[in-house]
Amino acid sequence: MCKPLKIYNLLSFFLVFIVFNASSQITSSPYSIFGLGCVEGNSIGATKAMGGTGIAFMSGHSINTLNPASYGGLDSLVNVFELGVFGKYTSYNTSNNSQSFFNANIKYVAMGFRVAPKLAISFGIIPYSTIGYNINTAAPIEGSNLEYLKTFSGEGGVNQFYLGGGYNITKDLVFGINAVYLFGTVTHSESSESLYYSLQDLTYLSNINLNYGLNYKFMVNSWKYNIGLIYDNGKALRTKNESTIITETETDVLKSHSYKYKIPQTFGIGLALEKDLFKIGMDYEMKKWKGIDFNNPLLETRNSNRYSFGVEFPSQGIRKRSSKMLFYRFGAEYCGSYLIIDKVPINYRSISFGAGLPVGGILNVINLSLELGQNGSKKEGLFKENFCTLHVDLSLKDHWFVKRKYD
Amino acid sequence: MKVLNPGKKYKELSILTDIPVWFLFAIFITTVFTISCTEADKFTIGDNFVESQTNLKIIDTFKIDLSTVLLDSIATSGTGVALVGGYEDEEFGTIGSESYFELAYRTFDDVEDLAIFDSASFVMVYSGYSYGDTTSLMKISINQLTESIDLDGNSYLYSNSAFDYSQVPLGTRLFYPEPHSSDTSLSIQVNDFGNKIFNLIIDQDKNLATSDLFLDYLKGFVITSGSSDNRAVVGFLADESHLFLKIYYHIDQETSSEDHEISIPFGASNKQFNSIQYDFTNTELDNIKSDNNEVSSDETGNKAYLQALVGLLPKINFPTLQNVLLENNWKILKAELIFEPVKTSYDLFPLPEKLYFYETDKLNRLNAVLKDANGDALITSFTLDDLYKEETYYTFDITTFINEEFTDSYFDYEHGLLIALNGTELKSTLERMVIEGKKPPIKLKIYYLSY
Numbered sequence: 001m002c003k004p005l006k007i008y009n010l011l012s013f014f015l016v017f018i019v020f021n022a023s024s025q026i027t028s029s030p031y032s033i034f035g036l037g038c039v040e041g042n043s044i045g046a047t048k049a050m051g052g053t054g055i056a057f058m059s060g061h062s063i064n065t066l067n068p069a070s071y072g073g074l075d076s077l078v079n080v081f082e083l084g085v086f087g088k089y090t091s092y093n094t095s096n097n098s099q100s101f102f103n104a105n106i107k108y109v110a111m112g113f114r115v116a117p118k119l120a121i122s123f124g125i126i127p128y129s130t131i132g133y134n135i136n137t138a139a140p141i142e143g144s145n146l147e148y149l150k151t152f153s154g155e156g157g158v159n160q161f162y163l164g165g166g167y168n169i170t171k172d173l174v175f176g177i178n179a180v181y182l183f184g185t186v187t188h189s190e191s192s193e194s195l196y197y198s199l200q201d202l203t204y205l206s207n208i209n210l211n212y213g214l215n216y217k218f219m220v221n222s223w224k225y226n227i228g229l230i231y232d233n234g235k236a237l238r239t240k241n242e243s244t245i246i247t248e249t250e251t252d253v254l255k256s257h258s259y260k261y262k263i264p265q266t267f268g269i270g271l272a273l274e275k276d277l278f279k280i281g282m283d284y285e286m287k288k289w290k291g292i293d294f295n296n297p298l299l300e301t302r303n304s305n306r307y308s309f310g311v312e313f314p315s316q317g318i319r320k321r322s323s324k325m326l327f328y329r330f331g332a333e334y335c336g337s338y339l340i341i342d343k344v345p346i347n348y349r350s351i352s353f354g355a356g357l358p359v360g361g362i363l364n365v366i367n368l369s370l371e372l373g374q375n376g377s378k379k380e381g382l383f384k385e386n387f388c389t390l391h392v393d394l395s396l397k398d399h400w401f402v403k404r405k406y407d
Numbered sequence: 408m409k410v411l412n413p414g415k416k417y418k419e420l421s422i423l424t425d426i427p428v429w430f431l432f433a434i435f436i437t438t439v440f441t442i443s444c445t446e447a448d449k450f451t452i453g454d455n456f457v458e459s460q461t462n463l464k465i466i467d468t469f470k471i472d473l474s475t476v477l478l479d480s481i482a483t484s485g486t487g488v489a490l491v492g493g494y495e496d497e498e499f500g501t502i503g504s505e506s507y508f509e510l511a512y513r514t515f516d517d518v519e520d521l522a523i524f525d526s527a528s529f530v531m532v533y534s535g536y537s538y539g540d541t542t543s544l545m546k547i548s549i550n551q552l553t554e555s556i557d558l559d560g561n562s563y564l565y566s567n568s569a570f571d572y573s574q575v576p577l578g579t580r581l582f583y584p585e586p587h588s589s590d591t592s593l594s595i596q597v598n599d600f601g602n603k604i605f606n607l608i609i610d611q612d613k614n615l616a617t618s619d620l621f622l623d624y625l626k627g628f629v630i631t632s633g634s635s636d637n638r639a640v641v642g643f644l645a646d647e648s649h650l651f652l653k654i655y656y657h658i659d660q661e662t663s664s665e666d667h668e669i670s671i672p673f674g675a676s677n678k679q680f681n682s683i684q685y686d687f688t689n690t691e692l693d694n695i696k697s698d699n700n701e702v703s704s705d706e707t708g709n710k711a712y713l714q715a716l717v718g719l720l721p722k723i724n725f726p727t728l729q730n731v732l733l734e735n736n737w738k739i740l741k742a743e744l745i746f747e748p749v750k751t752s753y754d755l756f757p758l759p760e761k762l763y764f765y766e767t768d769k770l771n772r773l774n775a776v777l778k779d780a781n782g783d784a785l786i787t788s789f790t791l792d793d794l795y796k797e798e799t800y801y802t803f804d805i806t807t808f809i810n811e812e813f814t815d816s817y818f819d820y821e822h823g824l825l826i827a828l829n830g831t832e833l834k835s836t837l838e839r840m841v842i843e844g845k846k847p848p849i850k851l852k853i854y855y856l857s858y
Contacts, residue, residue: 097451144464196740298456381455383453
């Protein structure tokens with residue numbers, strides 16, 4: 001049971017990690033130039049293979065950060081450590097052009113464990129939104145018929161360092177709360193490599209926010225039903241802006257801008273059905289972006305709506321528990337994002353599938369998932385992104401309070 | 408229910424749970440995706456989302472004042488090269504160089520009374536440098552000074568330094584110069600003078616007794632252009648192993664004769680210098696001296712002149728550049744000077760390939776050389792169109808100079824630039840060029856970023 005991880009397995013994992021980390025941007029989408037960038041959603045690990053579904057799922061083999069009430073499912077004897085990386089290939093297609101990009105990075109780190117019979121906690125860092133783009137244009141040089149290569153680039157985003165607890169009010173009802181420290185930087189710059197200048201607009205963002213969750217379970221005809229609810233009141237972010245112009249010999253600080261960034265109010269509801277090791281779930285989540293103005297004439301905001309469902313089933317059939325059992329997962333997701341660009345709504349749709357693979361015992365799991373999807377539209381000179389993302393999430397568990405007997 | 412063999416079960420699943428397989432798969436996917444990707448600097452999708460906040464323009468309408476400055480003198484001592492000769496240049500008038508030097512003191516072995524003087528010569532070796540038409544017959548003379556070469560408390564001797572010398576040469580030589588044959592020596596016979604020294608040696612004259620007496624007796628020598636018909640200036644190595652006075656004699660034996668020579672080498676290198684003569688009569692530069700040693704290109708046929716040892720340097724000032732200060736939020740990313748030589752000016756004399764710029768002031772002093780960000784002296788880039796002469800021009804990056812001038816938010820008109828050569832070339836060559844001032848004018852091209 002407690003066989004240590006094989007060294008080569010760990011080595012392989014870190015090699016994958018290094019390869020992924022070689023490319024540094026966490027996202028790559030020209031759409032992330034707008035507002036807070038690409039909103040990532042709180043789905044990590046196992047739920048990634050199920051269309052990001054999990055508001056009603058309890059944490060168990062791996063941590064579910066979609067709902068703080070899910071921590072109530074953490075085992076009292078183990079602590080869970082999770083680390084996720086991803087690699088994403090995207091092709092960007094306008095009505096007459098196609099370009100592609102690969103990016104990869106660490107996605108999240110999280111830990112979870114039970115501290116009291118009725119209280120389990122989790123903490124970690126996961127992205128809220130990410131910005132990453134690199135757009136080259138041929139800019140004219142006034143007073144000549146020459147052009148030069150001008151690059152617009154952006155990076156950064158908002159991260160969440162969360163510390164949350166799930167409290168089992170009764171056997172069937174769990175209340176969860178996350179205290180989230182939101183922090184990050186958003187950098188937009190305009191530069192030329194040949195003439196060596198860069199105009200940089202850097203905004204530091206931070207604030208503390210709370211979000212809440214409930215999970216209630218009941219049995220009907222030997223099926224276990226879970227209903228999950230999440231709520232976030234939203235929060236304006238504190239900002240500090242620095243604008244600089246950098247040339248070959250000088251760096252000048254310019255008048256800073258004042259930007260208003262806000263995390264929107266969020267509601268979500270999920271339903272899950274479970275029988276033995278078979279699980280199915282569905283989510284609906286709404287973020288109230290409408291009315292949040294990012295001061296960009298091309299951009300209108302609307303409330304974002306996310307719908308998803310996901311299924312998980314074991315490899316060896318229900319009732320045949322084994323230390324070598326796999327879990328297969330699949331799901332789908334549709335999200336009408338908060339962006340309306342030039343009157344065109346930007347929508348996200350994807351299907352995903354994957355597996356949870358035990359490594360060196362049932363307690364340690366690698367969750368692999370592949371997500372195939374589309375984002376955006378070719379209308380009005382915009383572009384559609386077709387992407388394929390491989391998530392590799394490692395979930396390690398260790399017994400805290402049990403003496404090892406089999407070493 | 409059949410119980411599975413645990414060992415077999417492990418084997419079946421090991422492929423799926425074996426990380427290296429997944430790892431290889433991930434590497435494969437990564438590689439395939441990365442290879443098929445658009446290069447980062449070619450990615451253009453999203454260009455309709457961006458809004459420029461910077462605007463770049465080229466401004467080349469700044470007025471530039473161009474003039475020619477005549478430096479008072481250039482330090483020419485100790486260069487190790489004696490420049491001798493003269494020539495005429497349509498653009499620059501007549502130019503000549505005389506070279507002064509001393510011989511070194513040495514003690515002389517006794518020479519038998521029976522020794523018979525044969526001949527004496529100054530022997531010189533070509534340095535490799537020449538300027539002008541070296542295919543013509545040349546005449547040079549060597550004259551003895553009537554006063555000693557005296558530094559007079561200075562560290563250097565200058566292109567305008569001069570010492571009295573006897574107008575009657577000790578010797579004269581007519582020759583076709585071979586400036587590129589470094590193993591060929593040229594000698595100027597000075598038999599009368601040599602015989603006189605030879606007799607002093609035989610007599611163990613008191614003037615040979617000490618260095619002071621010796622130097623005071625000989626004073627020094629100057630190699631002069633022996634004719635106004637010379638067409639070139641030629642360089643000879645002026646150092647103790649290449650320039651000698653040689654006295655040849657023989658001693659008759661019973662059946663044969665034995666040849667001997669006495670060699671007196673070149674002396675103190677800090678007392679060797681080249682004195683430059685020039686005459687601008689009948690050229691555009693005729694009035695430069697009466698004009699306080701500076702003359703605007705407007706008065707010299709829209710040209711500016713550079714000649715190294717003569718000390719003629721083109722000067723530029725930027726009278727309207729402070730106008731950029733009227734705007735807010737700008738940066739000069741690049742400032743470039745572009746100028747052409749006068750098309751008809753380099754048929755006979757080659758153009759210098761590397762020009763250097765020096766800061767200057769109201770007093771036309773040759774101050775610091777312009778350097779790049781790494782502290783290396785900046786050099787012009789040069790394009791030569793030998794055939795049609797249409798595309799011959801120099802460009803020079805003065806970004807650092809312009810930006811430094813603007814750091815105090817004020818551009819001082821008096822801060823100009825002198826166009827010259829590097830220090831060594833300036834004091835040891837006659838490199839010259841004529842800058843075109845009107846068709847086209849010298850241009851300052853500024854890459855101006857506003858934001």
